[in-house]
Amino acid sequence: MKKVLLMAVAAMAAMISGCSAKSTAAAQETAETVTADSIATVYYIKDITPDNLVKIYKALVREAKGNNVAVKISTGESNKTNHLRPELIEPLMKAVNGTIVECNTAYAGNRNSTEAHLKAAEEHGYTKIAKVDIMDADGDSVLPINGEYLQIDHDIVGKHFFDYDFLIVLSHFKGHQMGGFGGALKNVAIGIASSAGKTWIHTAGKTANIDSIWGNIAEQDHFLEAMADANKAVINHMGNKILYINVANNLSIDCDCNGNPAAPEMADLGILASLDPVALDKASVDMVFNSNDPGKQHLIERINQMHGTHTIDAAEKLGLGTQKYKIITLE
Numbered sequence: 001m002k003k004v005l006l007m008a009v010a011a012m013a014a015m016i017s018g019c020s021a022k023s024t025a026a027a028q029e030t031a032e033t034v035t036a037d038s039i040a041t042v043y044y045i046k047d048i049t050p051d052n053l054v055k056i057y058k059a060l061v062r063e064a065k066g067n068n069v070a071v072k073i074s075t076g077e078s079n080k081t082n083h084l085r086p087e088l089i090e091p092l093m094k095a096v097n098g099t100i101v102e103c104n105t106a107y108a109g110n111r112n113s114t115e116a117h118l119k120a121a122e123e124h125g126y127t128k129i130a131k132v133d134i135m136d137a138d139g140d141s142v143l144p145i146n147g148e149y150l151q152i153d154h155d156i157v158g159k160h161f162f163d164y165d166f167l168i169v170l171s172h173f174k175g176h177q178m179g180g181f182g183g184a185l186k187n188v189a190i191g192i193a194s195s196a197g198k199t200w201i202h203t204a205g206k207t208a209n210i211d212s213i214w215g216n217i218a219e220q221d222h223f224l225e226a227m228a229d230a231n232k233a234v235i236n237h238m239g240n241k242i243l244y245i246n247v248a249n250n251l252s253i254d255c256d257c258n259g260n261p262a263a264p265e266m267a268d269l270g271i272l273a274s275l276d277p278v279a280l281d282k283a284s285v286d287m288v289f290n291s292n293d294p295g296k297q298h299l300i301e302r303i304n305q306m307h308g309t310h311t312i313d314a315a316e317k318l319g320l321g322t323q324k325y326k327i328i329t330l331e
Contacts, residue, residue, distance in 0.1 A: 040279030045330040046270040050091040064096040066165025071098040078259035082250035086125035106198040135160035140194035150225035152205040155233035156197030173246040175253035180308020184244040184277040189227035228314035245273040253302040266295030278321025
């Protein structure tokens with residue numbers, strides 16, 4: 001934006017100094033090009049099928065290369081959870097020869113230890129379609145945030161995270177009881193953070209001690225900004241070896257970390273994908289808000305109640321993407 005403004009000022013100065021109309025037109029054309037380049041592409045396909053999940057991945061034209069490709073999903077807290085089903089994601093997993101990656105939770109439940117987490121993954125059918133790696137099984141590591149940050153100056157991720165050459169962020173888009181909604185940004189921030197890292201983010205840097213998390217929960221916007229910071233750490237580390245897919249189905253107001261979530265009230269929306277996580281989550285939220293489905297009411301209330309879109313604003317502020325996007329629909 002600063003560059004665009006500077007160009008506009010330069011163009012005005014040229015006009016005042018009597019420069020040719022041709023020079024002014026050239027400056028304006030350059031400014032328009034810069035603006036156009038800031039618009040992200042989000043691919044969309046309505047029918048949620050295994051084949052279409054592979055199709056939308058291929059549309060991104062960023063091949064998941066490397067000896068170790070990580071696919072970050074939520075393995076789901078219970079059999080009642082609306083996590084992405086193995087039969088839906090299996091063809092994509094095989095197409096990229098991927099490993100399902102997760103980190104342990106920071107709350108009591110079915111996934112707060114590596115043993116319990118692997119058991120849940122097995123019960124939910126994931127170990128039948130791919131290798132499953134709990135990335136903080138052997139501890140965690142600090143991942144620095146280079147440059148500007150809002151709440152935390154480093155992230156704490158599962159130690160195995162550094163074993164992977166490429167990261168596919170495959171998110172079940174839905175509501176979330178603490179973040180307002182869960183999409184790509186939440187999946188990167190909380191999902192790749194170790195148990196200690198989750199505590200660090202939820203408390204906006206007050207503590208990494210899991211036993212102290214609930215007594216130190218941060219003010220809401222600070223928590224959401226800490227999630228944006230964690231995204232910056234991960235995205236800076238991965239460079240262009242990362243892509244993002246949101247599957248907007250089973251749109252409960254509750255996350256897959258809730259073992260007894262509220263039933264979905266609105267119809268499935270489809271699959272969205274982008275190389276820009278900010279644009280992707282913005283497009284996903286917009287699709288909910290702009291839907292004609294009256295069942296969207298409670299999901300919108302959840303997003304607004306928890307100020308969920310502030311995560312998108314914070315991530316954009318940190319330079320992780322843009323909220324300006326165009327949708328390309330795939331048939």
